[in-house]
Amino acid sequence: MNNYLESVIKQFEYYKLLGEKTFAQISEDDLFWQANEESNSIATIVKHLWGNMLSRWTDFLVTDGEKEWRDREGEFENDIKDAAELKAKWDEGWGVLLNTLRGLTDADLETIVYIRNQGHTVLEAINRQLAHYPYHIGQIVYIGKLRAQQWNSLSIPRGGTQAFNEQKFAQPKQRGDFTDDALKKE
Numbered sequence: 108m109n110n111y112l113e114s115v116i117k118q119f120e121y122y123k124l125l126g127e128k129t130f131a132q133i134s135e136d137d138l139f140w141q142a143n144e145e146s147n148s149i150a151t152i153v154k155h156l157w158g159n160m161l162s163r164w165t166d167f168l169v170t171d172g173e174k175e176w177r178d179r180e181g182e183f184e185n186d187i188k189d190a191a192e193l194k195a196k197w198d199e200g201w202g203v204l205l206n207t208l209r210g211l212t213d214a215d216l217e218t219i220v221y222i223r224n225q226g227h228t229v230l231e232a233i234n235r236q237l238a239h240y241p242y243h244i245g246q247i248v249y250i251g252k253l254r255a256q257q258w259n260s261l262s263i264p265r266g267g268t269q270a271f272n273e274q275k276f277a278q279p280k281q282r283g284d285f286t287d288d289a290l291k292k293e
Contacts, residue, residue: 116205117286119208120286125247126197129261138150140250152246153187154187156197158179158200162176172232216229
């Protein structure tokens, strides 16, 4: 368990970065684009992530993760007004999540927390959200690819696998996380 919390923080930061790199490649109007009435815009997905993150990670160890004040149904109304509001919700949700994770210790991982009265160990609750949030980040990236005038790959670009692998295999074996290169501070 020594590196579990460090690893999940890096994973969450990586998926946050993928969302942000997508936002940077599309117009403000494209943040609000919906394919049809049943689909969500990027703004709506961000609003849902924000609501979920605030609910799940506020008072994480002591209150149910589905807070009475959460308006989950309202999260799916496409009513964010502009990119600045979207960014504020994005940053607030991720801030609550990451600050909570950074405050946990290995000793907390077996503590039982509840989501809708269903008990989870802290480790299970983290894993639940580590599956949930990347699912939605994938939707954001997909919409971004559909809407971008020019898409810059967020992973190994098409046709770049051989060069990428050659560069990786030219290095000695080492311990690391796949997010390390993406999360390097510029």
